[in-house]
Amino acid sequence: xxxxxxxxxxxxxxxxxxxxxxxxxxxxxxxxxxxxxxxxxxxxxxxxxxxxxxxxxxxxxxxxxxxxxxxxxxxxxxxxxxxxxxxxxxxxxxxxxxxxxxxxxxxxxxxxxxxx
Amino acid sequence: xxxxxxxxxxxxxxxxxxxxxxxxxxxxxxxxxxxxxxxxxxxxxxxxxxxxxxxxxxxxxxxxxxxxxxxxxxxxxxxxxxxxxxxxxxxxxxxxxxxxxxxxxxxxxx
Numbered sequence: 380x381x382x383x384x385x386x387x388x389x390x391x392x393x394x395x396x397x398x399x400x401x402x403x404x405x406x407x408x409x410x411x412x413x414x415x416x417x418x419x420x421x422x423x424x425x426x427x428x429x430x431x432x433x434x435x436x437x438x439x440x441x442x443x444x445x446x447x448x449x450x451x452x453x454x455x456x457x458x459x460x461x462x463x464x465x466x467x468x469x470x471x472x473x474x475x476x477x478x479x480x481x482x483x484x485x486x487x488x489x490x491x492x493x494x495x
Numbered sequence: 496x497x498x499x500x501x502x503x504x505x506x507x508x509x510x511x512x513x514x515x516x517x518x519x520x521x522x523x524x525x526x527x528x529x530x531x532x533x534x535x536x537x538x539x540x541x542x543x544x545x546x547x548x549x550x551x552x553x554x555x556x557x558x559x560x561x562x563x564x565x566x567x568x569x570x571x572x573x574x575x576x577x578x579x580x581x582x583x584x585x586x587x588x589x590x591x592x593x594x595x596x597x598x599x600x601x602x603x604x605x
Contacts, residue, residue, distance in 0.1 A: 421596060424592060471538075483543050484540070486537035489535075489537045491535070
């Protein structure tokens with residue numbers, strides 16, 4: 380499996396500000412995804428980060444709130460905009476389509492966000 | 496989205512006991528994955544299943560892809576304290592999106 384890193388690992392932010400989370404993979408991958416995991420809950424897919432085009436968002440998530448970039452096959456960012464306390468969650472990036480694996484998703488360590 | 500029902504929601508067991516958890520859905524899935532998540536970490540992939548009826552082991556872990564393709568189970572034999580964590584199933588329909596179960600929290604009492 381690939382090595383997936385996320386920055387920052389955690390942050391405490393003020394209401395109304397924005398935070399950009401970075402996801403870096405040590406090998407080229409086909410698919411990258413962003414998930415949200417609220418406290419004590421399961422994982423909810425926010426969007427698929429498409430290389431060279433706009434991200435594909437799931438129902439309930441919009442680009443204005445969660446803009447995503449994917450400039451190449453190893454890197455993506457997720458921005459949480461105009462934050463409110465309800466945005467306090469763990470944000471996880473995941474990858475799929477590694478050379479030797481298929482139909483498996485691997486996750487980064489997550490970014491724990493607290494909004495005051 | 497798709498609903499994956501995972502049970503039990505939580506388990507408290509003695510060290511050395513076997514553990515069984517399962518995941519069911521009303522939809523037919525092509526792939527089932529099982530993950531373990533430790534506090535403050537991302538989920539770690541334990542086992543991947545690709546065919547109906549498939550039984551796969553990874554050390555003390557065994558998972559099966561249900562014959563109807565609507566369910567999967569995970570067994571852990573001879574549990575140890577480091578098995579503590581939250582276990583998630585994930586199912587994939589066509590395409591790339593995986594849907595995650597509600598999680599099973601496992602506590603192992605030494």
